[in-house]
Amino acid sequence: MLEPLHACNLRCNGCGRVREYAATVGQRLSVGQCLAALDECGAPIVSLCGGEPLIYPEIEQLTGEILGRRKHVYLCTNGVLLERKLSGFPRSNRLMMNVHLDGMEATHDAAAGREGVFAAAVEGIAAAKQAGFLVYTNTTLYKHTDLNEIAVLFEYLTELRVDGMMISPAFGYAAVQDENPARAETMFMTRDEVHRKFRQARKLLGRFRGTASPVYLDFLCGQRDLPCAAWANPTYNLAGWRSPCYLMADAHHATYRELLEETDWSGFGPGGDARCRHCLVHCGFEPAAVLAGRHFRDLLKMAVWQMT
Numbered sequence: 001m002l003e004p005l006h007a008c009n010l011r012c013n014g015c016g017r018v019r020e021y022a023a024t025v026g027q028r029l030s031v032g033q034c035l036a037a038l039d040e041c042g043a044p045i046v047s048l049c050g051g052e053p054l055i056y057p058e059i060e061q062l063t064g065e066i067l068g069r070r071k072h073v074y075l076c077t078n079g080v081l082l083e084r085k086l087s088g089f090p091r092s093n094r095l096m097m098n099v100h101l102d103g104m105e106a107t108h109d110a111a112a113g114r115e116g117v118f119a120a121a122v123e124g125i126a127a128a129k130q131a132g133f134l135v136y137t138n139t140t141l142y143k144h145t146d147l148n149e150i151a152v153l154f155e156y157l158t159e160l161r162v163d164g165m166m167i168s169p170a171f172g173y174a175a176v177q178d179e180n181p182a183r184a185e186t187m188f189m190t191r192d193e194v195h196r197k198f199r200q201a202r203k204l205l206g207r208f209r210g211t212a213s214p215v216y217l218d219f220l221c222g223q224r225d226l227p228c229a230a231w232a233n234p235t236y237n238l239a240g241w242r243s244p245c246y247l248m249a250d251a252h253h254a255t256y257r258e259l260l261e262e263t264d265w266s267g268f269g270p271g272g273d274a275r276c277r278h279c280l281v282h283c284g285f286e287p288a289a290v291l292a293g294r295h296f297r298d299l300l301k302m303a304v305w306q307m308t
Helices: 031-041 059-068 082-088 106-110 115-128 145-160 181-187 191-205 214-220 256-263 282-294 296-307
Strands: 045-048 072-077 094-101 132-140 166-168 235-237 240-244 248-252
Touching: 031 059, 031 235, 031 256, 045 059, 045 296, 059 082, 059 094, 082 115, 094 115, 094 181, 115 191, 132 145, 132 191, 145 166, 166 191, 181 296, 191 214, 214 282, 214 296, 240 256
Parallel strands: 045 072, 072 094, 094 132, 132 166
Antiparallel strands: 235 240, 240 248
16 A cells, blocks of 8 residues: 555545644655655555545656556546546556445535535546546445445446446544544444445345455455454555554554564454454455465355456
């Protein structure tokens, strides 16, 4: 997870980045700093996020440099600026535009805090597909999310020829809970509520082109356990290497080696830190799908999913 800046053109209800890094919201990493962090950790896939990465002035250069290192890039955006920025990006099967949509127009605009966000994102998706880009979407499911509306959204995205749709449960981490505890109570689910919600979602949304692995979906539905794999998905930003994970920041480290060696990874995840009790978010658990090789049935399930 590479965050070249924390500034954003929106202030979404479920996002804590602008709140967490208010002191540095006007600053940004240089392209050189971003590439040095990538070279240091050696990750094969870079999720460019923020903040809103499309307002990073050198985003086209940075993306091109990362692709030049033969890495895969997942560019996570709210989509507002996507259409006007497309011409600066290279066409590559290793570049994926990932647009966040939490519902149809009224729902999504309310979550984003501004009218017109859904329309701009959809225009960006359509333009990106027309230009030959790979386009994916990311949808967060909250306690109040209407799954029937998400089914309508996915039907619409299918018509737009979106290449894949990811769903993940919202997690009430401190940066968003502390600002408005009453609102947080209506937004975020307990672990048991996530299991119930995703069992329903799997039945209703299973016909669409999802990008969550079957192993992770089993975990979300409460049908199996997975260890937290936040160490496999490190985050780098203006403050350094964020520890322990994308959602919790107990410390920031100057080097990737310090992050690995000075973080007590055994203390986090289900059964560990109390703050992790209800977290089932993809950035912590989807990487654990690589552990499926321990069980033949999981390995077979993953192979079938990849081929179909």
